[in-house]
Amino acid sequence: xxxxxxxxxxxxxxxxxxxxxxxxxxxxxxxxxxxxxxxxxxxxxxxxxxxxxxxxxxxxxxxxxxxxxxxxxxxxxxxxxxxxxxxxxxxxxxxxxxxxxxxxxxxxxxxxxxxxxxxxxxxxxxxxxxxxxxxxxxxxxxxxxxxxxxxxxxx
Amino acid sequence: xxxxxxxxxxxxxxxxxxxxxxxxxxxxxxxxxxxxxxxxxxxxxxxxxxxxxxxxxxxxxxxxxxxxxxxxxxxxxxxxxxxxxxxxxxxxxxxxxxxxxxxxxxxxxxxxxxxxxxxxxxxxxxxxxxxxxxxxxxxxxxxxxx
Numbered sequence: 001x002x003x004x005x006x007x008x009x010x011x012x013x014x015x016x017x018x019x020x021x022x023x024x025x026x027x028x029x030x031x032x033x034x035x036x037x038x039x040x041x042x043x044x045x046x047x048x049x050x051x052x053x054x055x056x057x058x059x060x061x062x063x064x065x066x067x068x069x070x071x072x073x074x075x076x077x078x079x080x081x082x083x084x085x086x087x088x089x090x091x092x093x094x095x096x097x098x099x100x101x102x103x104x105x106x107x108x109x110x111x112x113x114x115x116x117x118x119x120x121x122x123x124x125x126x127x128x129x130x131x132x133x134x135x136x137x138x139x140x141x142x143x144x145x146x147x148x149x150x151x152x153x154x155x
Numbered sequence: 156x157x158x159x160x161x162x163x164x165x166x167x168x169x170x171x172x173x174x175x176x177x178x179x180x181x182x183x184x185x186x187x188x189x190x191x192x193x194x195x196x197x198x199x200x201x202x203x204x205x206x207x208x209x210x211x212x213x214x215x216x217x218x219x220x221x222x223x224x225x226x227x228x229x230x231x232x233x234x235x236x237x238x239x240x241x242x243x244x245x246x247x248x249x250x251x252x253x254x255x256x257x258x259x260x261x262x263x264x265x266x267x268x269x270x271x272x273x274x275x276x277x278x279x280x281x282x283x284x285x286x287x288x289x290x291x292x293x294x295x296x297x298x299x300x301x
Contacts, residue, residue: 073281106281110269117262126228126261127288131281
């Protein structure tokens with residue numbers, strides 16, 4: 001079955017804010033590792049080298065054999081939960097961010113969205129989904145990233 | 156059939172061809188007109204009082220009559236639309252930022268997205284689509300600041 005490998009930088013900052021960056025999707029673990037070795041030299045990533053993980057996705061949730069296509073479409077979920085105390089004061093924000101599946105066509109990604117909305121866990125959160133897409137083995141975030149703390153340290 | 160009415164304001168003098176603003180979905184043209192009159196108290200709109208239009212949307216794209224639910228789901232598009240003539244030459248390339256249709260549930264909006272993805276004219280940029288949610292007759296701009 002075609003598997004794609006997503007290199008993710010998933011860092012939880014001391015403030016409680018979690019930052020999920022999907023660096024790229026790759027056709028093999030070796031390609032994902034090459035991408036990690038490149039990204040780890042860049043600002044943002046190099047200060048937090050322990051936060052890389054590789055997530056695996058079965059393309060189209062299908063069992064057929066074959067090479068993954070060059071273009072892919074992913075179904076992404078991003079929901080912010082505001083935690084409050086009994087008086088209604090905001091305690092902290094929790095961000096649930098995850099890729100739910102990777103597909104060979106935009107139609108399949110949209111069909112997967114319909115399926116997810118039939119599940120109780122997602123039924124009330126239609127506005128939290130998006131479909132993104134890109135080229136397999138293409139790496140993003142080529143200049144790294146900065147947090148406000150990083151920028152303060154630099155100035 | 157059930158309609159929702161979207162109050163839209165366009166400013167043709169805006170720079171960069173800014174997309175028209177959608178100012179909420181309403182249960183009747185009268186409710187949309189009440190909102191229009193309220194917005195005329197704001198300078199941005201008072202300077203362009205002729206920029207308002209009310210656009211009807213058929214809920215769920217169906218013929219059946221029923222009361223509109225208080226919550227609606229919109230299939231929204233924010234991207235470019237390129238139109239070509241029969242020779243393939245680009246005749247227009249516009250930034251579009253608008254609700255394409257409204258539905259009574261998130262699943263119905265997602266099912267409409269599946270249909271759009273079957274159409275090559277729309278499927279090129281699936282990331283330009285989103286599902287929005289709002290309350291009929293009570294758009295965000297009417298709420299007091301948190």
